[in-house]
Amino acid sequence: MLSKRRALGYEFTVEEWREATGFSVEELQGELSEIPGI
DSSP: OHHHHHHTTOOSOHHHHHHHHOOOHHHHHHHHHTSTTO
16 A cells, blocks of 8 residues: 555655644535535
8 A cells, every 4th residue: 555655656644634724524525515426
């Protein structure tokens, strides 16, 4: 998994991303579910 993420250019973990953006995974999923077609 780690090597795949690095191949795609993702050098951070979900926790690091949440801290950097201020988003939680639950909030992100909630916003995505409100977008038509997803």
